[in-house]
Amino acid sequence: MDKEKNRVRQRANEIKPYRCKNLIAVLENPMDIKNIGTVIRNVNALGVEKTYIVDSRKALPDDWEEMREKKSLSKTSVSAIKWSFVKRFDSSEDCLKHLEKNRFRSVVTSPHVKGKINEILHEADYTMPKLAVWFGNESRGISDEVVASSDFCVSIPMFGMIESLNLGTTTGIVLYEITKQRRAFQEKYKRAGRGPQKSTESSQ
Numbered sequence: 001m002d003k004e005k006n007r008v009r010q011r012a013n014e015i016k017p018y019r020c021k022n023l024i025a026v027l028e029n030p031m032d033i034k035n036i037g038t039v040i041r042n043v044n045a046l047g048v049e050k051t052y053i054v055d056s057r058k059a060l061p062d063d064w065e066e067m068r069e070k071k072s073l074s075k076t077s078v079s080a081i082k083w084s085f086v087k088r089f090d091s092s093e094d095c096l097k098h099l100e101k102n103r104f105r106s107v108v109t110s111p112h113v114k115g116k117i118n119e120i121l122h123e124a125d126y127t128m129p130k131l132a133v134w135f136g137n138e139s140r141g142i143s144d145e146v147v148a149s150s151d152f153c154v155s156i157p158m159f160g161m162i163e164s165l166n167l168g169t170t171t172g173i174v175l176y177e178i179t180k181q182r183r184a185f186q187e188k189y190k191r192a193g194r195g196p197q198k199s200t201e202s203s204q
């Protein structure tokens with residue numbers, strides 16, 4: 001048991017410098033538990049700090065500890081939920097208010113042109129101090145309310161006959177680009193002799 005605890009602690013220490021602080025993936029009303037699990041797995045694997053879920057249907061438990069006990073989430077995330085903080089909100093409005101209070105900027109993702117500023121994934125800059133990246137519902141996509149409160153909309157270019165990518169796949173591709181940029185930025189800061197950014201959120 002002690003050996004296992006030591007192994008876990010060692011791994012946690014190894015990955016700590018690579019985690020992207022102040023980066024949150026936000027899911028707006030996801031319907032499919034398998035997608036939620038895949039996103040949490042991607043978030044953990046890529047070193048994103050947290051997942052927020054807007055869950056207007058109240059399908060998920062309020063508390064992270066309870067969520068961690070939920071078999072369907074533990075199974076679909078291959079236990080990543082044990083290691084990744086997840087917070088749920090009753091509405092997009094509540095989530096936006098919480099993010100704004102904690103000085104997070106939001107960007108949305110969509111296969112379509114949304115809002116005033118649209119960017120191709122790899123052409124945009126994601127190194128702002130605090131960033132929330134929103135992903136929309138499997139059939140409705142992202143809401144107009146969230147688009148209106150966001151800096152810009154990001155798209156992965158599509159070259160096939162289908163309209164969009166699956167939610168889980170999208171989070172993998174988008175968060176890979178964003179974490180790659182933020183890690184490079186953090187590394188540059190470190191080399192310049194400034195400490196890594198600290199999470200200053202008032203409440204999780």
Ligand SMILES: C[S@@+](CC[C@H](N)C(=O)[O-])C[C@H]1O[C@@H](n2cnc3c(N)ncnc32)[C@H](O)[C@@H]1O
Pocket residue numbers: 109110111112134135136137138139140141142154155156157158163164165166167170
């Ligand atoms: C299955 S898609 C939703 C499709 C929906 N009909 C729509 O109009 O957006 C679910 C979510 O995955 C993300 N997504 C899917 N394809 C994308 C793409 N090519 N670029 C950016 N985001 C994408 C968006 O966040 C979208 O809301």
